[in-house]
Amino acid sequence: MATPGMIPTFVTGANARIKVDGITFAYAQDVSYSIAVDVIPIETMGRYEAAAQEPVNYAVGGDLAIVRYTKAAITNANNNGTAPKGTNANGNGIGNVQGGLTGQNMSGHLNPGQILLSKTWDLDVFQKKQDSSGNISVDESIIKVRDCRFTRMSGGLSKRGILVDRFSFVGILGGDDSFDASNSGDDDLSI
Helix, strand or coil: CCCCCCCCCCCCHHHEEEEECCEECCCEEEEEEEEEEEEEEECCCCCCCCCEEEEEEEEEEEEEEEECCEHHHHHHCCCCCCCCCCCCCCECCHHHCECCCCCCEHHHHCCCCCHHHCCCEEEEEEEEEECCCCCEEEEEEEEEEEEEEEEEEEEECCCCCCCEEEEEEEECEEEECCECCCCCCCHHHCC
16 A cells, blocks of 8 residues: 555656647546567578668657547536636637647648648647645656658547547657667658
8 A cells, every 4th residue: 555645656647747749638548558679580592590680760659549529518617608627618629729839720631631731740749747845747758759640530439438539640750768769861851
């Protein structure tokens, strides 16, 4: 049993905040990401085994899910029609999400008429921390994926469930609180 007032030393979903393009994605339910390095075997004459495994590609991708709410849900809520703190009064559908750093409407990644005009965004997952006074801050980034694009959107609703939107994304670089991934190659080729 934990001592009262003790700050946890591990990361849980209850202590995390997901930010897309610098803004908190309200009611983000979960996020997953992966970093993969593709390699090919270098084979030589006279040997059955590979002489080396050489990297040829670096890829980052992932998924995130949000519990959806609508403008009607805000209006019908028991809060006099005002949006709860940290939420959008028009709902949290992707068309209502305005990027905090790029200023773009995030639906541009999934709208054929706006795909070419859309910009990449950064995904950050922050750990909520509590100081010795009991104040909570969210200044420790634990997952970072840079230059992302949404590639897929899906949703699910059941008779007894809630609407959950799921998004797949790809990125250029990924890392966590233990390292910052850097571009390979010449400096003039960096993104």
